[in-house]
Amino acid sequence: MSDTAVATMPFAAPVEVETPRKVSLVVLSGDMDKLFGAFIIATGAAAMGNEVTMFFTFWGLRALKDADAKATGKTLFGRMLGMMYGGGIEKAGPSKFGFGGMGRWMFGKMMKSNNVSSLPELRDLALDLGVKMYGCQMSMDVMEIPQDTFVKGVQEPVGVGFFLAEAEASHTSLFI
Amino acid sequence: MSDTAVATMPFAAPVEVETPRKVSLVVLSGDMDKLFGAFIIATGAAAMGNEVTMFFTFWGLRALKDADAKATGKTLFGRMLGMMYGGGIEKAGPSKFGFGGMGRWMFGKMMKSNNVSSLPELRDLALDLGVKMYGCQMSMDVMEIPQDTFVKGVQEPVGVGFFLAEAEASHTSLFI
Amino acid sequence: MSDTAVATMPFAAPVEVETPRKVSLVVLSGDMDKLFGAFIIATGAAAMGNEVTMFFTFWGLRALKDADAKATGKTLFGRMLGMMYGGGIEKAGPSKFGFGGMGRWMFGKMMKSNNVSSLPELRDLALDLGVKMYGCQMSMDVMEIPQDTFVKGVQEPVGVGFFLAEAEASHTSLFI
Numbered sequence: 001m002s003d004t005a006v007a008t009m010p011f012a013a014p015v016e017v018e019t020p021r022k023v024s025l026v027v028l029s030g031d032m033d034k035l036f037g038a039f040i041i042a043t044g045a046a047a048m049g050n051e052v053t054m055f056f057t058f059w060g061l062r063a064l065k066d067a068d069a070k071a072t073g074k075t076l077f078g079r080m081l082g083m084m085y086g087g088g089i090e091k092a093g094p095s096k097f098g099f100g101g102m103g104r105w106m107f108g109k110m111m112k113s114n115n116v117s118s119l120p121e122l123r124d125l126a127l128d129l130g131v132k133m134y135g136c137q138m139s140m141d142v143m144e145i146p147q148d149t150f151v152k153g154v155q156e157p158v159g160v161g162f163f164l165a166e167a168e169a170s171h172t173s174l175f176i
Numbered sequence: 177m178s179d180t181a182v183a184t185m186p187f188a189a190p191v192e193v194e195t196p197r198k199v200s201l202v203v204l205s206g207d208m209d210k211l212f213g214a215f216i217i218a219t220g221a222a223a224m225g226n227e228v229t230m231f232f233t234f235w236g237l238r239a240l241k242d243a244d245a246k247a248t249g250k251t252l253f254g255r256m257l258g259m260m261y262g263g264g265i266e267k268a269g270p271s272k273f274g275f276g277g278m279g280r281w282m283f284g285k286m287m288k289s290n291n292v293s294s295l296p297e298l299r300d301l302a303l304d305l306g307v308k309m310y311g312c313q314m315s316m317d318v319m320e321i322p323q324d325t326f327v328k329g330v331q332e333p334v335g336v337g338f339f340l341a342e343a344e345a346s347h348t349s350l351f352i
Numbered sequence: 353m354s355d356t357a358v359a360t361m362p363f364a365a366p367v368e369v370e371t372p373r374k375v376s377l378v379v380l381s382g383d384m385d386k387l388f389g390a391f392i393i394a395t396g397a398a399a400m401g402n403e404v405t406m407f408f409t410f411w412g413l414r415a416l417k418d419a420d421a422k423a424t425g426k427t428l429f430g431r432m433l434g435m436m437y438g439g440g441i442e443k444a445g446p447s448k449f450g451f452g453g454m455g456r457w458m459f460g461k462m463m464k465s466n467n468v469s470s471l472p473e474l475r476d477l478a479l480d481l482g483v484k485m486y487g488c489q490m491s492m493d494v495m496e497i498p499q500d501t502f503v504k505g506v507q508e509p510v511g512v513g514f515f516l517a518e519a520e521a522s523h524t525s526l527f528i
Binding site: 021023033034036037040041044045047048050095096106107109110111113114116171172173174175176 | 411490496513520
């Protein structure tokens with residue numbers, strides 16, 4: 001039924017509260033190229049008027065880390081993981097042609113010369129646009145990555161049930 | 177229209193059969209971290225009252241394998257693949273920091289100390305919760321992995337058309 | 353309300369224009385196995401009467417390349433990327449067990465003996481079935497891959513907003 005039809009109906013119609021359009025993303029990958037995809041989709045969707053939820057898990061948690069945060073990990077394994085996978089989002093390398101960091105540097109150059117924003121810039125833009133970012137509580141526990149190593153603006157950690165409820169309310173949900 | 181409104185309507189309303197809420201997953205990856213993601217989402221969605229369909233293809237087929245099943249492969253290539261990619265779901269390593277099996281062992285330790293279920297436990301839980309798991313017929317043919325190497329409870333193999341129909345009926349579909 | 357009920361309604365009902373069922377795919381990966389998944393889903397969905405949109409970005413752009421196209425890249429980095437990631441879709445290797453090209457050859461053999469179409473054949477079939485394929489403008493700029501290196505039938509490049517609008521109109525959207 002069209003909006004016009006509703007407006008001219010001679011009897012009381014149930015008030016239709018417009019539910020916001022939503023997009024939800026699970027971000028498991030910590031690769032530069034996939035994180036670019038995630039943040040480009042998130043900022044694009046937010047700019048188009050969607051509520052956007054990003055749920056970061058496993059390697060994707062790197063995307064939330066503050067570059068100046070202290071090293072993570074309490075146990076031996078956790079500290080090893082913190083060292084191997086240390087640094088913030090700007091340390092993410094591409095899923096192909098990493099070449100021990102050269103791939104990241106090369107892509108960074110090529111993106112800059114095409115006026116493409118960097119990953120930290122895209123993340124900041126996403127936060128500015130109201131994109132809601134959540135760390136997966138279970139991954140944070142297992143990988144020993146505490147909330148206080150994340151950048152400002154990241155929401156409190158949630159579980160998979162939270163993501164699933166968001167996904168159900170979304171017109172588009174992607175696993176990245 | 178609310179349930180109450182329907183119940184009090186003075187004339188015969190068409191009976192609305194409530195269609196179940198559905199979640200569908202394609203699982204192409206055989207990496208430990210992605211399989212964790214897949215089974216955590218599947219068991220979470222099932223616990224929230226969804227019908228859940230998992231469609232396993234390519235490397236994802238490992239997730240269905242019985243640890244005690246015989247080696248797979250008929251042709252030389254098939255046997256090579258069976259050897260290289262042998263073993264069940266408990267042999268899956270992470271997509272990063274594999275270190276020839278050490279990464280898997282390390283993550284296993286960290287998960288156990290956080291009381292996170294193992295992959296075989298999560299798969300069993302999913303089956304107990306009624307999650308429907310299917311092998312992709314074409315991948316099984318190409319990779320020479322027969323149905324009798326799968327754990328009990330896995331459905332008969334299906335094609336992509338089956339998955340697409342499930343996805344169309346689902347509120348959330350993810351490619352993992 | 354059932355179709356029958358609409359047909360027997362004694363007053364003018366609003367004409368319902370049937371909107372086509374749609375499926376949308378983002379293809380970021382250039383791995384053989386994931387491209388197979390993408391094109392099998394795309395051709396299956398098209399055969400089932402869906403409008404299908406494929407949005408290729410980053411490594412996925414390889415899937416659009418004409419095997420006979422000239423090498424890509426203008427800057428030093430772009431030419432390096434063009435050399436490292438040269439060739440068309442038939443050069444794509446699996447995400448595991450690449451073995452410097454042997455994995456690709458082995459999988460090719462196994463697929464052929466199971467009468468599975470090759471990637472170029474699947475792409476042609478998809479185009480014949482009306483699947484719409486788009487390169488991501490930003491990735492094409494960054495990776496210095498011009499439109500004239502793509503096979504015939506590929507649409508003009510688009511941005512992420514185009515994909516998001518397609519995804520919103522789709523019953524199933526996947527990130528591959």
